[in-house]
Amino acid sequence: xxxxxxxxxxxxxxxxxxxxxxxxxxxxxxxxxxxxxxxxxxxxxxxxxxxxxxxxxxxxxxxxxxxxxxxxxxxxxxxxxxxxxxxxxxxxxxxxxxxxxxxxxxxxxxxxxxxxxxxxxxxxxxxxxxxxxxxxxxxxxxxxxxxxxxxxxxxxxxxxxxxxxxxxxxxxxxxxxxxxxxxxxxxxxxxxxxxxxxxxxxxxxxxxxxxxxxxxxxxxxxxxxxxxxxxxxxxxxxxxxxxxxxxxxxxxxxxxxxxxxxxxxxxxxxxxxxxxxxxxxxxxxxxxxxxxxxxxxxxxxxxxxxxxxxxxxxxxxxxxxxxxxxxx
Amino acid sequence: xxxxxxxxxxxxxxxxxxxxxxxxxxxxxxxxxxxxxxxxxxxxxxxxxxxxxxxxxxxxxxxxxxxxxxxxxxxxxxxxxxxxxxxxxxxxxxxxxxxxxxxxxxxxxxxxxxxxxxxxxxxxxxxxxxxxxxxxxxxxxxxxxxxxxxxxxxxxxxxxxxxxxxxxxxxxxxxxxxxxxxxxxxxxxxxxxxxxxxxxxxxxxxxxxxxxxxxxxxxxxxxxxxxx
Numbered sequence: 361x362x363x364x365x366x367x368x369x370x371x372x373x374x375x376x377x378x379x380x381x382x383x384x385x386x387x388x389x390x391x392x393x394x395x396x397x398x399x400x401x402x403x404x405x406x407x408x409x410x411x412x413x414x415x416x417x418x419x420x421x422x423x424x425x426x427x428x429x430x431x432x433x434x435x436x437x438x439x440x441x442x443x444x445x446x447x448x449x450x451x452x453x454x455x456x457x458x459x460x461x462x463x464x465x466x467x468x469x470x471x472x473x474x475x476x477x478x479x480x481x482x483x484x485x486x487x488x489x490x491x492x493x494x495x496x497x498x499x500x501x502x503x504x505x506x507x508x509x510x511x512x513x514x515x516x517x518x519x520x521x522x523x524x525x526x527x528x529x530x531x532x533x534x535x536x537x538x539x540x541x542x543x544x545x546x547x548x549x550x551x552x553x554x555x556x557x558x559x560x561x562x563x564x565x566x567x568x569x570x571x572x573x574x575x576x577x578x579x580x581x582x583x584x585x586x587x588x589x590x591x592x593x594x595x596x597x598x599x600x601x602x603x604x605x606x607x608x609x610x611x612x613x614x615x616x617x618x619x620x621x622x623x624x625x626x627x628x629x630x631x632x633x634x635x636x637x638x639x640x641x642x643x644x645x646x647x648x649x650x651x652x653x654x655x656x657x658x659x660x661x662x663x664x665x666x667x668x669x670x671x672x673x674x675x676x677x678x679x680x681x682x683x684x685x686x687x688x
Numbered sequence: 689x690x691x692x693x694x695x696x697x698x699x700x701x702x703x704x705x706x707x708x709x710x711x712x713x714x715x716x717x718x719x720x721x722x723x724x725x726x727x728x729x730x731x732x733x734x735x736x737x738x739x740x741x742x743x744x745x746x747x748x749x750x751x752x753x754x755x756x757x758x759x760x761x762x763x764x765x766x767x768x769x770x771x772x773x774x775x776x777x778x779x780x781x782x783x784x785x786x787x788x789x790x791x792x793x794x795x796x797x798x799x800x801x802x803x804x805x806x807x808x809x810x811x812x813x814x815x816x817x818x819x820x821x822x823x824x825x826x827x828x829x830x831x832x833x834x835x836x837x838x839x840x841x842x843x844x845x846x847x848x849x850x851x852x853x854x855x856x857x858x859x860x861x862x863x864x865x866x867x868x869x870x871x872x873x874x875x876x877x878x879x880x881x882x883x884x885x886x887x888x889x890x891x892x893x894x895x896x897x898x899x900x901x902x903x904x905x906x907x908x909x910x911x912x913x914x915x916x
Contacts, residue, residue, distance in 0.1 A: 361913075362912055362913020363867075364912045408700055411698070411700040411701075411702040421860050421867075423846070423868070424868050424871065425844045425871045429841070429843050431704070431705065434702055435704055435838060438698055438704065438786070442698075442785075442787065443786070443787045444764060444787060444788075444790065528740070528741030528742055529745075531742060531745035533749075534744065534745030534746060534749045534752075537748065537749055538749070538751060541752065541756075545798055545801060546801045549798055549800070549801035549802040550801070550802065550805075551802075552799065552802035553802070626829045627830070630799075630830060631791065631792075631831075634792075634798075637794075
Protein backbone atom coordinates (compact mmCIF):
# COMPACT_ATOMS: atom_id res chain seq x y z
CA UNK A 361 0.00 0.00 0.00
CA UNK A 362 1.29 3.44 -0.88
CA UNK A 363 1.68 6.13 1.73
CA UNK A 364 -1.14 8.31 0.40
CA UNK A 365 -3.71 5.48 0.65
CA UNK A 366 -2.37 4.40 4.01
CA UNK A 367 -2.74 7.90 5.39
CA UNK A 368 -6.24 8.44 4.10
CA UNK A 369 -7.32 4.99 5.30
CA UNK A 370 -6.18 5.55 8.89
CA UNK A 371 -6.17 9.32 9.33
CA UNK A 372 -9.42 9.30 11.29
CA UNK A 373 -8.21 6.66 13.75
CA UNK A 374 -5.04 8.66 14.44
CA UNK A 375 -6.99 11.85 14.96
CA UNK A 376 -9.38 10.07 17.33
CA UNK A 377 -6.46 8.72 19.33
CA UNK A 378 -4.78 12.12 19.49
CA UNK A 379 -8.06 13.66 20.61
CA UNK A 380 -8.33 11.09 23.38
CA UNK A 381 -4.79 11.94 24.54
CA UNK A 382 -5.53 15.68 24.59
CA UNK A 383 -8.77 15.25 26.52
CA UNK A 384 -7.00 13.00 29.01
CA UNK A 385 -4.33 15.66 29.63
CA UNK A 386 -6.93 18.40 30.01
CA UNK A 387 -9.10 16.49 32.46
CA UNK A 388 -5.93 15.89 34.41
CA UNK A 389 -5.32 19.59 34.54
CA UNK A 390 -8.72 21.23 34.88
CA UNK A 391 -10.96 18.37 35.96
CA UNK A 392 -13.01 19.27 32.94
CA UNK A 393 -15.19 16.53 31.57
CA UNK A 394 -15.02 16.61 27.82
CA UNK A 395 -16.10 13.96 25.41
CA UNK A 396 -13.05 11.91 24.55
CA UNK A 397 -14.56 10.30 21.46
CA UNK A 398 -14.39 6.66 22.52
CA UNK A 399 -14.56 4.71 25.77
CA UNK A 400 -11.40 4.22 27.81
CA UNK A 401 -11.62 0.45 27.55
CA UNK A 402 -11.06 0.71 23.80
CA UNK A 403 -7.68 2.34 24.36
CA UNK A 404 -5.45 -0.74 24.54
CA UNK A 405 -6.86 -2.12 21.30
CA UNK A 406 -6.58 1.21 19.51
CA UNK A 407 -3.07 1.62 20.87
CA UNK A 408 -2.00 -1.78 19.54
CA UNK A 409 -3.51 -0.83 16.20
CA UNK A 410 -1.40 2.32 16.23
CA UNK A 411 1.71 0.30 17.05
CA UNK A 412 1.01 -1.87 14.05
CA UNK A 413 0.65 1.21 11.86
CA UNK A 414 3.96 2.53 13.11
CA UNK A 415 5.78 -0.70 12.37
CA UNK A 416 4.20 -0.84 8.89
CA UNK A 417 5.17 2.78 8.23
CA UNK A 418 8.74 2.02 9.27
CA UNK A 419 8.94 -1.18 7.28
CA UNK A 420 7.51 0.35 4.11
CA UNK A 421 9.76 3.40 4.30
CA UNK A 422 6.98 5.94 4.43
CA UNK A 423 8.01 9.57 4.90
CA UNK A 424 10.05 10.46 7.95
CA UNK A 425 7.48 13.00 9.14
CA UNK A 426 4.70 10.41 9.12
CA UNK A 427 6.87 7.92 10.99
CA UNK A 428 7.74 10.53 13.59
CA UNK A 429 4.13 11.56 13.95
CA UNK A 430 3.06 7.96 14.60
CA UNK A 431 6.02 7.45 16.91
CA UNK A 432 4.93 10.42 19.02
CA UNK A 433 1.36 9.08 19.23
CA UNK A 434 2.62 5.63 20.22
CA UNK A 435 4.91 7.13 22.83
CA UNK A 436 2.14 9.17 24.41
CA UNK A 437 -0.18 6.17 24.32
CA UNK A 438 2.57 4.12 25.95
CA UNK A 439 2.88 6.77 28.68
CA UNK A 440 -0.86 6.70 29.23
CA UNK A 441 -1.03 2.89 29.43
CA UNK A 442 2.12 2.19 31.40
CA UNK A 443 1.90 5.08 33.88
CA UNK A 444 2.51 4.72 37.61
CA UNK A 445 0.34 2.10 39.27
CA UNK A 446 -2.72 3.40 40.99
CA UNK A 447 -3.61 2.56 44.58
CA UNK A 448 -0.71 4.53 45.99
CA UNK A 449 -2.49 5.17 49.30
CA UNK A 450 -3.23 1.47 49.77
CA UNK A 451 0.38 0.53 49.08
CA UNK A 452 1.58 3.10 51.63
CA UNK A 453 -0.82 1.69 54.21
CA UNK A 454 0.31 -1.89 53.61
CA UNK A 455 3.92 -0.83 53.86
CA UNK A 456 3.37 1.07 57.11
CA UNK A 457 1.49 -1.80 58.75
CA UNK A 458 4.12 -4.43 58.14
CA UNK A 459 6.25 -4.09 55.03
CA UNK A 460 8.52 -1.58 56.72
CA UNK A 461 9.21 -3.82 59.70
CA UNK A 462 9.79 -6.80 57.40
CA UNK A 463 12.27 -4.77 55.31
CA UNK A 464 14.16 -3.74 58.42
CA UNK A 465 14.31 -7.35 59.66
CA UNK A 466 15.60 -8.43 56.25
CA UNK A 467 18.46 -5.95 56.68
CA UNK A 468 19.16 -6.88 60.30
CA UNK A 469 22.90 -7.37 59.70
CA UNK A 470 23.24 -3.86 58.29
CA UNK A 471 21.21 -2.36 61.12
CA UNK A 472 23.55 -4.11 63.55
CA UNK A 473 26.64 -2.76 61.76
CA UNK A 474 25.16 0.71 61.78
CA UNK A 475 24.30 0.41 65.48
CA UNK A 476 27.89 -0.59 66.28
CA UNK A 477 29.23 2.45 64.42
CA UNK A 478 26.80 4.75 66.24
CA UNK A 479 26.70 3.33 69.75
CA UNK A 480 30.29 2.00 69.93
CA UNK A 481 31.90 5.45 69.91
CA UNK A 482 29.07 6.82 72.04
CA UNK A 483 29.54 4.31 74.86
CA UNK A 484 33.33 4.60 74.67
CA UNK A 485 33.24 8.39 74.98
CA UNK A 486 30.64 8.22 77.75
CA UNK A 487 32.98 6.02 79.77
CA UNK A 488 36.13 8.03 79.02
CA UNK A 489 34.63 11.46 79.69
CA UNK A 490 33.12 10.29 82.97
CA UNK A 491 36.63 9.35 84.13
CA UNK A 492 38.51 12.25 82.47
CA UNK A 493 36.16 15.22 81.76
CA UNK A 494 38.84 17.16 79.84
CA UNK A 495 38.81 14.50 77.13
CA UNK A 496 35.61 16.17 75.90
CA UNK A 497 37.64 19.06 74.48
CA UNK A 498 39.13 16.74 71.86
CA UNK A 499 35.64 16.63 70.34
CA UNK A 500 33.85 19.87 71.26
CA UNK A 501 34.98 23.35 72.23
CA UNK A 502 34.58 24.71 75.80
CA UNK A 503 31.97 27.19 74.48
CA UNK A 504 29.85 24.34 73.14
CA UNK A 505 30.08 22.56 76.50
CA UNK A 506 28.93 25.73 78.26
CA UNK A 507 26.09 26.15 75.78
CA UNK A 508 24.62 22.69 76.21
CA UNK A 509 25.09 22.83 79.97
CA UNK A 510 22.97 26.01 79.91
CA UNK A 511 20.31 24.26 77.81
CA UNK A 512 19.74 21.62 80.49
CA UNK A 513 20.38 23.70 83.62
CA UNK A 514 17.78 23.76 86.39
CA UNK A 515 16.93 27.42 85.78
CA UNK A 516 16.29 26.84 82.06
CA UNK A 517 12.69 27.79 81.30
CA UNK A 518 12.16 24.79 79.03
CA UNK A 519 14.55 21.93 78.47
CA UNK A 520 16.86 21.48 75.55
CA UNK A 521 16.86 25.04 74.23
CA UNK A 522 18.96 28.12 74.63
CA UNK A 523 16.70 30.53 76.53
CA UNK A 524 17.77 33.70 74.73
CA UNK A 525 16.69 32.32 71.34
CA UNK A 526 13.08 32.75 72.51
CA UNK A 527 12.24 29.89 70.18
CA UNK A 528 8.72 28.49 70.19
CA UNK A 529 7.63 24.87 69.90
CA UNK A 530 6.64 25.30 66.25
CA UNK A 531 9.91 26.89 65.27
CA UNK A 532 11.83 24.08 66.96
CA UNK A 533 9.62 21.54 65.18
CA UNK A 534 10.54 23.10 61.83
CA UNK A 535 14.18 23.08 62.85
CA UNK A 536 14.15 19.41 63.90
CA UNK A 537 12.40 18.32 60.71
CA UNK A 538 14.69 20.24 58.40
CA UNK A 539 17.84 19.34 60.29
CA UNK A 540 17.28 15.72 61.31
CA UNK A 541 15.56 14.37 58.21
CA UNK A 542 18.05 16.26 56.03
CA UNK A 543 20.93 14.62 57.91
CA UNK A 544 19.32 11.17 57.64
CA UNK A 545 18.77 11.56 53.86
CA UNK A 546 22.37 12.73 53.39
CA UNK A 547 23.55 9.83 55.53
CA UNK A 548 21.81 7.45 53.09
CA UNK A 549 23.03 9.25 49.94
CA UNK A 550 26.53 9.35 51.42
CA UNK A 551 26.58 5.59 50.89
CA UNK A 552 27.54 6.39 47.29
CA UNK A 553 31.07 7.11 48.56
CA UNK A 554 31.43 3.37 49.18
CA UNK A 555 29.78 3.90 52.56
CA UNK A 556 32.59 6.12 53.90
CA UNK A 557 30.54 9.27 54.48
CA UNK A 558 27.78 7.20 56.08
CA UNK A 559 30.23 5.58 58.49
CA UNK A 560 31.79 8.96 59.31
CA UNK A 561 28.39 10.52 59.98
CA UNK A 562 27.44 7.66 62.31
CA UNK A 563 30.71 7.82 64.24
CA UNK A 564 30.58 11.62 64.51
CA UNK A 565 27.00 11.60 65.79
CA UNK A 566 27.89 8.84 68.27
CA UNK A 567 30.86 10.84 69.61
CA UNK A 568 28.79 14.00 70.00
CA UNK A 569 25.99 12.24 71.85
CA UNK A 570 28.49 10.53 74.15
CA UNK A 571 30.22 13.80 75.02
CA UNK A 572 26.98 15.64 75.72
CA UNK A 573 25.61 12.86 77.89
CA UNK A 574 28.80 12.43 79.91
CA UNK A 575 29.41 16.15 80.48
CA UNK A 576 25.84 16.74 81.58
CA UNK A 577 25.96 13.81 83.98
CA UNK A 578 29.31 15.09 85.30
CA UNK A 579 27.72 18.48 85.87
CA UNK A 580 24.86 16.88 87.81
CA UNK A 581 22.30 17.65 85.09
CA UNK A 582 21.71 14.03 84.10
CA UNK A 583 18.15 14.08 85.35
CA UNK A 584 17.23 17.05 83.12
CA UNK A 585 19.01 15.51 80.15
CA UNK A 586 17.23 12.18 80.40
CA UNK A 587 13.92 13.90 81.06
CA UNK A 588 14.38 15.68 77.71
CA UNK A 589 15.68 12.89 75.51
CA UNK A 590 13.85 9.81 76.77
CA UNK A 591 10.64 10.59 74.85
CA UNK A 592 12.02 10.94 71.35
CA UNK A 593 15.31 9.04 71.52
CA UNK A 594 13.89 5.69 70.38
CA UNK A 595 12.48 7.16 67.17
CA UNK A 596 15.43 9.43 66.54
CA UNK A 597 18.27 7.02 67.26
CA UNK A 598 16.37 4.20 65.54
CA UNK A 599 15.91 6.32 62.43
CA UNK A 600 19.57 7.38 62.35
CA UNK A 601 20.54 3.73 62.69
CA UNK A 602 18.29 2.77 59.78
CA UNK A 603 19.62 5.62 57.62
CA UNK A 604 23.12 4.39 58.41
CA UNK A 605 22.18 0.80 57.59
CA UNK A 606 20.71 1.87 54.24
CA UNK A 607 23.78 3.96 53.41
CA UNK A 608 26.18 1.16 54.33
CA UNK A 609 24.27 -1.32 52.19
CA UNK A 610 24.33 1.07 49.25
CA UNK A 611 28.07 1.43 49.74
CA UNK A 612 28.47 -2.34 49.87
CA UNK A 613 26.70 -2.62 46.49
CA UNK A 614 29.51 -0.50 45.02
CA UNK A 615 32.37 -2.26 46.79
CA UNK A 616 31.10 -5.82 46.36
CA UNK A 617 28.45 -6.00 43.64
CA UNK A 618 28.71 -9.80 43.50
CA UNK A 619 27.75 -11.33 40.17
CA UNK A 620 25.99 -8.18 38.94
CA UNK A 621 27.47 -5.11 37.32
CA UNK A 622 27.85 -2.19 39.74
CA UNK A 623 24.98 -0.35 38.07
CA UNK A 624 22.63 -3.32 38.33
CA UNK A 625 23.68 -4.03 41.92
CA UNK A 626 23.02 -0.40 42.87
CA UNK A 627 19.62 -0.41 41.18
CA UNK A 628 18.54 -3.61 42.86
CA UNK A 629 19.79 -2.50 46.27
CA UNK A 630 18.25 0.96 46.04
CA UNK A 631 14.89 -0.48 45.02
CA UNK A 632 14.78 -2.54 48.21
CA UNK A 633 16.00 0.39 50.35
CA UNK A 634 13.82 3.29 49.26
CA UNK A 635 10.94 2.06 51.43
CA UNK A 636 13.17 1.98 54.51
CA UNK A 637 14.36 5.53 53.81
CA UNK A 638 10.78 6.81 53.53
CA UNK A 639 9.86 4.88 56.68
CA UNK A 640 12.69 6.38 58.68
CA UNK A 641 11.67 9.85 57.51
CA UNK A 642 8.25 9.22 59.05
CA UNK A 643 9.96 8.02 62.25
CA UNK A 644 11.93 11.26 62.36
CA UNK A 645 8.74 13.22 61.80
CA UNK A 646 7.26 11.51 64.86
CA UNK A 647 10.50 12.15 66.77
CA UNK A 648 10.36 15.85 65.87
CA UNK A 649 6.77 16.10 67.10
CA UNK A 650 7.70 14.56 70.43
CA UNK A 651 10.92 16.54 70.70
CA UNK A 652 9.27 19.88 69.99
CA UNK A 653 6.02 19.56 71.92
CA UNK A 654 6.50 16.93 74.66
CA UNK A 655 10.17 16.64 75.57
CA UNK A 656 10.73 20.27 76.70
CA UNK A 657 7.92 20.09 79.26
CA UNK A 658 9.09 20.15 82.88
CA UNK A 659 7.20 17.16 84.24
CA UNK A 660 8.02 14.58 86.90
CA UNK A 661 10.88 12.34 85.76
CA UNK A 662 8.98 9.05 86.39
CA UNK A 663 6.19 10.19 84.06
CA UNK A 664 8.64 11.14 81.34
CA UNK A 665 10.52 7.87 81.77
CA UNK A 666 7.39 5.75 81.57
CA UNK A 667 6.14 7.51 78.41
CA UNK A 668 9.58 7.14 76.85
CA UNK A 669 9.69 3.49 77.92
CA UNK A 670 6.26 2.80 76.46
CA UNK A 671 7.24 4.35 73.09
CA UNK A 672 10.42 2.27 73.11
CA UNK A 673 8.54 -0.97 73.81
CA UNK A 674 5.98 -0.17 71.10
CA UNK A 675 8.72 0.55 68.56
CA UNK A 676 10.54 -2.70 69.30
CA UNK A 677 7.26 -4.63 69.23
CA UNK A 678 6.50 -3.13 65.81
CA UNK A 679 9.85 -4.05 64.34
CA UNK A 680 9.82 -7.54 65.81
CA UNK A 681 6.22 -8.61 65.17
CA UNK A 682 4.66 -6.48 62.40
CA UNK A 683 4.35 -7.96 58.95
CA UNK A 684 5.25 -11.54 59.90
CA UNK A 685 2.10 -12.86 58.25
CA UNK A 686 3.06 -11.50 54.81
CA UNK A 687 6.56 -12.96 54.88
CA UNK A 688 7.30 -16.16 52.93
CA UNK B 689 23.00 7.80 12.43
CA UNK B 690 25.05 9.50 15.09
CA UNK B 691 22.11 10.49 17.29
CA UNK B 692 22.28 9.54 20.95
CA UNK B 693 19.32 7.22 21.06
CA UNK B 694 18.11 4.67 23.52
CA UNK B 695 15.96 2.09 21.79
CA UNK B 696 13.34 0.49 24.01
CA UNK B 697 11.13 -2.37 22.91
CA UNK B 698 7.64 -2.18 24.37
CA UNK B 699 5.44 -5.22 25.07
CA UNK B 700 3.72 -4.48 21.74
CA UNK B 701 7.10 -5.19 20.07
CA UNK B 702 7.41 -1.60 18.93
CA UNK B 703 10.71 0.16 19.23
CA UNK B 704 10.49 3.49 21.02
CA UNK B 705 13.31 5.93 20.39
CA UNK B 706 14.30 7.97 23.45
CA UNK B 707 16.66 10.95 23.12
CA UNK B 708 18.63 11.33 26.38
CA UNK B 709 19.28 14.96 27.35
CA UNK B 710 22.79 16.11 28.16
CA UNK B 711 24.39 18.25 30.84
CA UNK B 712 23.57 21.69 29.40
CA UNK B 713 19.75 21.49 29.06
CA UNK B 714 19.54 19.73 32.40
CA UNK B 715 21.62 22.43 34.07
CA UNK B 716 19.40 25.11 32.56
CA UNK B 717 16.29 23.26 33.78
CA UNK B 718 17.88 23.06 37.22
CA UNK B 719 18.53 26.81 37.18
CA UNK B 720 14.89 27.51 36.30
CA UNK B 721 13.72 25.26 39.15
CA UNK B 722 16.21 26.82 41.54
CA UNK B 723 15.05 30.33 40.69
CA UNK B 724 11.44 29.30 41.23
CA UNK B 725 12.25 27.70 44.58
CA UNK B 726 14.24 30.71 45.77
CA UNK B 727 11.37 33.00 44.79
CA UNK B 728 8.92 30.85 46.79
CA UNK B 729 11.23 30.73 49.80
CA UNK B 730 11.73 34.52 49.79
CA UNK B 731 8.02 35.27 49.30
CA UNK B 732 7.03 32.81 52.03
CA UNK B 733 9.70 34.27 54.32
CA UNK B 734 8.21 37.75 53.92
CA UNK B 735 4.71 36.51 54.70
CA UNK B 736 5.61 34.10 57.53
CA UNK B 737 7.92 36.52 59.35
CA UNK B 738 4.77 38.28 60.55
CA UNK B 739 3.94 35.18 62.61
CA UNK B 740 7.13 35.27 64.68
CA UNK B 741 8.59 32.01 65.99
CA UNK B 742 5.79 29.83 64.60
CA UNK B 743 6.25 31.46 61.19
CA UNK B 744 9.93 30.65 61.38
CA UNK B 745 9.09 27.00 62.03
CA UNK B 746 6.67 26.87 59.12
CA UNK B 747 9.25 28.50 56.88
CA UNK B 748 11.76 25.79 57.80
CA UNK B 749 9.15 23.12 57.01
CA UNK B 750 8.52 24.71 53.62
CA UNK B 751 12.24 24.91 52.97
CA UNK B 752 12.60 21.23 53.83
CA UNK B 753 9.69 20.21 51.61
CA UNK B 754 10.98 22.22 48.67
CA UNK B 755 14.49 20.84 49.02
CA UNK B 756 13.55 17.17 49.09
CA UNK B 757 10.04 16.72 47.67
CA UNK B 758 9.56 19.45 45.05
CA UNK B 759 11.10 17.33 42.24
CA UNK B 760 9.41 14.10 43.38
CA UNK B 761 5.90 15.56 43.46
CA UNK B 762 6.25 17.22 40.07
CA UNK B 763 7.89 14.21 38.43
CA UNK B 764 5.26 11.74 39.56
CA UNK B 765 2.13 13.90 39.49
CA UNK B 766 2.92 16.17 36.54
CA UNK B 767 3.93 13.56 33.97
CA UNK B 768 7.64 13.40 34.63
CA UNK B 769 8.65 17.05 34.59
CA UNK B 770 9.35 19.81 37.09
CA UNK B 771 8.53 23.32 35.80
CA UNK B 772 12.18 23.74 34.82
CA UNK B 773 12.24 20.49 32.85
CA UNK B 774 8.93 21.39 31.23
CA UNK B 775 10.38 24.74 30.14
CA UNK B 776 13.33 22.96 28.53
CA UNK B 777 11.17 20.19 27.01
CA UNK B 778 12.63 17.42 29.18
CA UNK B 779 10.93 14.54 30.94
CA UNK B 780 12.05 11.84 33.41
CA UNK B 781 11.32 8.23 32.44
CA UNK B 782 12.28 4.80 33.71
CA UNK B 783 14.99 3.26 31.59
CA UNK B 784 12.34 1.02 29.99
CA UNK B 785 10.56 4.13 28.74
CA UNK B 786 7.62 4.09 31.13
CA UNK B 787 6.66 7.19 33.17
CA UNK B 788 8.60 7.50 36.40
CA UNK B 789 6.96 6.17 39.61
CA UNK B 790 7.22 7.11 43.30
CA UNK B 791 10.08 4.80 44.30
CA UNK B 792 12.53 5.61 41.50
CA UNK B 793 11.67 9.33 41.62
CA UNK B 794 12.27 9.34 45.37
CA UNK B 795 15.56 7.47 44.92
CA UNK B 796 16.93 9.74 42.20
CA UNK B 797 16.08 12.86 44.17
CA UNK B 798 17.40 11.53 47.51
CA UNK B 799 20.67 10.81 45.76
CA UNK B 800 20.93 14.45 44.72
CA UNK B 801 22.81 14.70 48.01
CA UNK B 802 25.43 12.31 46.57
CA UNK B 803 25.49 14.06 43.19
CA UNK B 804 26.03 17.36 44.97
CA UNK B 805 29.30 16.12 46.53
CA UNK B 806 31.93 17.39 47.04
CA UNK B 807 30.51 20.77 46.08
CA UNK B 808 28.12 22.16 43.48
CA UNK B 809 27.01 18.88 41.80
CA UNK B 810 30.56 17.95 40.74
CA UNK B 811 29.94 14.20 41.09
CA UNK B 812 26.68 14.52 39.17
CA UNK B 813 28.23 16.49 36.33
CA UNK B 814 31.22 14.17 36.01
CA UNK B 815 28.87 11.18 36.02
CA UNK B 816 26.70 12.75 33.30
CA UNK B 817 29.73 13.56 31.15
CA UNK B 818 31.08 10.02 31.41
CA UNK B 819 27.81 8.14 30.96
CA UNK B 820 26.73 7.33 27.38
CA UNK B 821 23.16 8.30 28.29
CA UNK B 822 24.11 11.30 30.44
CA UNK B 823 22.94 9.87 33.74
CA UNK B 824 23.90 11.32 37.07
CA UNK B 825 24.50 9.01 40.04
CA UNK B 826 20.85 9.30 41.11
CA UNK B 827 19.70 8.23 37.65
CA UNK B 828 22.07 5.25 37.62
CA UNK B 829 20.87 4.05 41.02
CA UNK B 830 17.17 4.70 40.40
CA UNK B 831 17.25 3.33 36.84
CA UNK B 832 15.83 6.53 35.38
CA UNK B 833 16.60 8.60 32.32
CA UNK B 834 16.05 12.24 31.41
CA UNK B 835 14.98 12.51 27.77
CA UNK B 836 13.69 15.10 25.36
CA UNK B 837 9.93 15.11 25.00
CA UNK B 838 8.79 14.86 21.37
CA UNK B 839 6.80 17.91 20.41
CA UNK B 840 3.69 17.69 18.27
CA UNK B 841 4.23 18.97 14.75
CA UNK B 842 1.81 19.29 11.88
CA UNK B 843 2.15 16.55 9.30
CA UNK B 844 3.85 18.19 6.30
CA UNK B 845 1.82 18.31 3.16
CA UNK B 846 3.81 17.22 0.13
CA UNK B 847 3.10 19.64 -2.73
CA UNK B 848 1.02 17.84 -5.29
CA UNK B 849 2.43 17.51 -8.75
CA UNK B 850 2.02 15.09 -11.61
CA UNK B 851 3.61 11.84 -10.38
CA UNK B 852 6.67 10.78 -12.35
CA UNK B 853 7.68 7.13 -12.37
CA UNK B 854 11.42 6.70 -11.84
CA UNK B 855 13.39 5.41 -14.81
CA UNK B 856 15.07 2.76 -12.67
CA UNK B 857 14.29 0.98 -9.38
CA UNK B 858 15.19 3.19 -6.41
CA UNK B 859 16.76 1.70 -3.31
CA UNK B 860 15.33 2.38 0.14
CA UNK B 861 17.81 5.09 1.13
CA UNK B 862 17.09 6.99 -2.07
CA UNK B 863 13.34 6.73 -1.60
CA UNK B 864 13.69 7.98 1.95
CA UNK B 865 15.88 10.91 0.83
CA UNK B 866 13.38 11.86 -1.89
CA UNK B 867 10.47 11.85 0.56
CA UNK B 868 12.40 13.89 3.11
CA UNK B 869 13.25 16.41 0.41
CA UNK B 870 9.62 16.72 -0.65
CA UNK B 871 8.43 17.02 2.98
CA UNK B 872 10.82 19.88 3.62
CA UNK B 873 10.54 21.60 0.25
CA UNK B 874 7.95 24.09 1.57
CA UNK B 875 10.51 25.42 4.00
CA UNK B 876 13.34 25.75 1.48
CA UNK B 877 13.99 28.64 -0.88
CA UNK B 878 13.68 27.81 -4.59
CA UNK B 879 17.42 28.44 -5.01
CA UNK B 880 18.23 25.88 -2.31
CA UNK B 881 15.81 23.36 -3.80
CA UNK B 882 17.54 23.68 -7.16
CA UNK B 883 20.94 23.42 -5.57
CA UNK B 884 19.94 20.20 -3.80
CA UNK B 885 18.44 18.78 -6.99
CA UNK B 886 21.76 19.29 -8.76
CA UNK B 887 23.42 16.86 -6.36
CA UNK B 888 21.34 14.00 -7.78
CA UNK B 889 21.57 14.41 -11.57
CA UNK B 890 20.59 10.76 -12.13
CA UNK B 891 17.24 11.41 -10.41
CA UNK B 892 16.72 14.85 -11.93
CA UNK B 893 17.26 13.14 -15.27
CA UNK B 894 19.68 15.76 -16.46
CA UNK B 895 17.20 18.56 -15.91
CA UNK B 896 18.61 21.59 -14.18
CA UNK B 897 17.21 24.57 -12.35
CA UNK B 898 13.52 24.72 -11.38
CA UNK B 899 12.70 21.72 -13.61
CA UNK B 900 15.17 19.55 -11.67
CA UNK B 901 13.56 20.37 -8.32
CA UNK B 902 10.06 19.94 -9.76
CA UNK B 903 11.06 16.53 -11.08
CA UNK B 904 12.13 15.41 -7.59
CA UNK B 905 8.75 16.50 -6.21
CA UNK B 906 7.09 14.54 -9.02
CA UNK B 907 9.07 11.43 -8.09
CA UNK B 908 8.05 11.86 -4.46
CA UNK B 909 4.41 12.15 -5.53
CA UNK B 910 4.80 8.85 -7.36
CA UNK B 911 6.41 7.22 -4.30
CA UNK B 912 3.59 8.15 -1.94
CA UNK B 913 1.13 6.82 -4.51
CA UNK B 914 -0.62 9.93 -5.83
CA UNK B 915 -2.51 9.53 -9.08
CA UNK B 916 -2.26 12.11 -11.83
